[in-house]
Amino acid sequence: MAAGSELEKHQMSTAEVLVECLKAEGVKIVFGIPGEENLDLMFALKHSDIRFIPTRHEQGAAFMADVYGRLTGHAGVCLATLGPGATNLVTGVADAFLDGAPLVAITGQVSSELMQFTSHQYLDLSAMFSPITKRSKVVMRPDTVAEICRLAFKYAEAPKPGATHIDLPKNVAHMPSPARPLRKQTPPALYADPASVIEAARLISEAKNPLILVGAGAVRGNASEAVRSMAERLHIPVAQTMMGKGVIPTDSPWRLGVVGIPQHDYIIDAFDEADLVIGVGYDLIECAPTKWHTHPMKIVNIAGLPADVNQYYEPNVEVTGDISDSIYQILRTARRDDKPEPTAMLEVGRRLREDFDELAASDAYPMKPARILKDVRSVMGRFDILVSDVGAHKIWIGRDYPCYEPRTCLISNGFASMGFSVPGAIAAKLVHPECRVLAVTGDGGFMMNSQELETAVREHVPFVTLIWEDEHYGLIKWKEEEQFNDTFGVGFTNPDFKAYAEAMHCHGYEVTSADELVPTLEAAFANEDAPSVVVVKVDYSENMALTERLREAYSK
Known part of the structure; x- marks a missing residue:
């Protein structure tokens, strides 16, 4: 029997429809703590094949959902009740929001007719979560739950992932809902404008001492092989942010080290030599450009989305689209055969490795x-x-x-x-x-x-x-x-x-x-x-x- 026919056997509650929506999104695990206001959702989960893992603190549930999202690329889901349960989620949700981890937080709430009063444990959770999520919505009508859930996952799993929030009032959760899960779309691959690729290749070819700076976006974009190819074929050293670690392996001859420690470290010497920095999936939040932008230099930004900018990170050209494809397109025309080896920069990497070995x-x-x-x-x-x-x-x-x-x-x-x-x-x-x-x-x-x-x-x-x-x-x-x-x-x-x-x-x-x-x-x-x-x-x-x-x- 078709899945749609199964759902039509009886009028499902809003909570049951929400769980069907989670299943349609591919959710396997929900982390959280039950409460009085989310009991309908809890028992809808009980009768599903989604694994519910009760945690000992809501913050722990949010961090679990955060890391689940980082490793899978699919939104991790955490669940809490209203009031203190919801406020306990905040730290982990904010972590996912700023670190770019896909996460959907679901909270219980007082009945909708009580929201205009001073009610026990009531907070305006949508207002509270709005500054730390990409989207925060209250399910005020049973027929909207599928739309709200689909958009929560769409925003959470967007090219720059992050946290979203769904608030489900107790009475609405219990109401019958005519809604059914919306189809999960596969977002189309986006490719860079050819003119930006040509300009990036020109700047890279002309630079005397280019340096690649890899960030978390390269990890999320699965661009490790492309970055390694760029380093090896064009002989360009690679620095990483802390959240970009592993994109270039430690045993690569082109790996320099990591930027972002508070002190002025040896790796800044490599940036001192650079006349061009190629940001690959780099996000200003990972490491402020003031730490490495020590003198006038050109910047090429290669990322899935347009860059955030400030006076120290103002790209000369942005190559926006699938990161791996952008790099391979650049490699088709960039040439550095006539450039000397970046010995001064590579010396920095050697110094860092020797420093570690000594300590x-x-x-x-x-x-x-x-x-x-x-x-x-x-x-x-x-x-x-x-x-x-x-x-x-x-x-x-x-x-x-x-x-x-x-x-x-x-x-x-x-x-x-x-x-x-x-x-x-x-x-x-x-x-x-x-x-x-x-x-x-x-x-x-x-x-x-x-x-x-x-x-x-x-x-x-x-x-x-x-x-x-x-x-x-x-x-x-x-x-x-x-x-x-x-x-x-x-x-x-x-x-x-x-x-x-x-x-x-x-x-x-x-x-x-x-x-x-x-x-x-x-x-x-x-x-x-x-x-x-x-x-x-x-x-x-x-x-x-x-x-x-x-x-x-x-x-x-």
């Missing part, structure tokens, strides 16, 4: 950040996934963690929210159960969403969390030391993390020397029955040591 050689305990990353890399396969939280460790991961493929090092660097890694790792393991998944977090960020370990245990999602312990909000301490040569308000105490993990029915490990980290991680990854938590003490005196080393290098 990673230490056997000291507490462990140096670079040594931790070297050991982590040794146990992670090329396609395994590291999910970084936000803190001092993120700076080290962004700068130094060797990365070989896109979507294997997930870093929130648009909204940059602490608490991202543990729920994000759960979603990553659900999407890629064949991969090792490692959440790397500080002790501050871990305690913000550690409750989701119970979710992972209950849902049988085995991954490993590596906690860098120093009993401080390490990144803020680092900034205070740089600015004030002093610290304030950044210290705290911790539980026994090993015992904490075991109390959550996880496997707990505590590393007590540098040579224990690799075998401990291997043992943790061998556990397939439950998540594992590994705690290692980190020597963050290396933060200011890096600052001083860079200051000394650039004060001459």
Whole structure:
């Protein structure tokens, strides 16, 4: 029997139609927490083949939906009730909005006839979510639910993805609805104007020292192979943003390093040499151009959408369309056979690799950040996934963690929210159960969403969390030391993390020397029955040591 005939057997409620719409969009999992105002939706989900994963906090649900969207390209879905349930979603929804991750948030709401009053737990959620979503709509009539849902997914999964929001009042959810799911359209591929391709090829051919700057849009656009071809065929070095890591592999001779750490790093020397920067999927939110636009230079922007601009990022030409196709079209006419090798720029990449190797050689305990990353890399396969939280460790991961493929090092660097890694790792393991998944977090960020370990245990999602312990909000301490040569308000105490993990029915490990980290991680990854938590003490005196080393290098 046809699907349409099945739906016509009885008049479905608005909540049931919404679930049919989610199925039509290809939704497999919904993350969230039930409440009184979304019970009709909950029981519609119960009678569907969509998997509902109850989380321990709505923020965790939103981060799971965020990472699900990053890895699949299809909107992750999170669900909450009204009031505090909805406000708890905000951080994760904002993260998806600014980081460009496709996400649809659904909230319950008071009955529509109560919205004009001061009602228990009532907030104007559409107004609240509007600044942090691409579209926020209330389902005020049962016949509009399919249209609202289709548009929510269309906007969320657009060429520049992001978050959208659907608010479903309690009484409307229960009402019969004549609506039926709208057909999901496949958006047409958009290709660049040939004139812009020709002009970009001319600028690239004429430049003495061009440099490619790769951002998150190249990851979303699956443009890694095209970028690698451009680098190799035209002999152009490649820098990456933190969210563009892996587009060019660490072992490529054309890979320079990552822009975006707060300090003036060696990689800026390469930009100092550049007379042309080719932004490929680069978004200003990832790394402000003021950090690398150090002198007059020309800019070519290659992206799926027109660039955001400011006085430091004003492209001479924009090549707007499918990124891979744009690059291959440019390669048909661009020629750099008569140009010298970019030896000065490539020296920057060599310096960064040597710097990492030197710092990673230490056997000291507490462990140096670079040594931790070297050991982590040794146990992670090329396609395994590291999910970084936000803190001092993120700076080290962004700068130094060797990365070989896109979507294997997930870093929130648009909204940059602490608490991202543990729920994000759960979603990553659900999407890629064949991969090792490692959440790397500080002790501050871990305690913000550690409750989701119970979710992972209950849902049988085995991954490993590596906690860098120093009993401080390490990144803020680092900034205070740089600015004030002093610290304030950044210290705290911790539980026994090993015992904490075991109390959550996880496997707990505590590393007590540098040579224990690799075998401990291997043992943790061998556990397939439950998540594992590994705690290692980190020597963050290396933060200011890096600052001083860079200051000394650039004060001459």
